[in-house]
Amino acid sequence: ATPLPRTTAAGPAPANGADAAQRAKDAAPASAHIRSLPGATGAAAADFDAARVAAIREDIRAGRYQVRPERIADGLLASVRDLLGPKREGGNE
Structure with missing residues (x-):
């Protein structure tokens, strides 16, 4: 059986350094566009609870x-x- 590619929450792991660099280069314009949208950092940032995200992430890791x-x-x-x-x-x- 062929092993499946390793994945993370962000998606499949890059095959090599060049692939990762290309993905980062391709993602940069989209990331800049999203940050430029109205309200991208205002209300959405106020709704973001880093402590809650960390707690959920830990629960997922622990299987809870x-x-x-x-x-x-x-x-x-x-x-x-x-x-x-x-x-x-x-x-x-």
């Missing part, structure tokens, strides 16, 4: 993190309701 599909579904439904809500002004709800 549990995915709760019902919670994910509830969050997705709430997001859809928020997106659809303003467009149905004056509608029958």
Whole structure:
């Protein structure tokens, strides 16, 4: 059997140094574009909790993190309701 390529949270591990350098070079324009978007560092940065991310990362490493599909579904439904809500002004709800 052929071993699978090693992957990380960021994706597949680069095959060699030249490949990694090319990926970094290709990612730079996208990264700069994302940082230039309105609100990319404002509200999103305020919502980011580094301590919470570190705690979740540790739980994943230790095998304690549990995915709760019902919670994910509830969050997705709430997001859809928020997106659809303003467009149905004056509608029958």
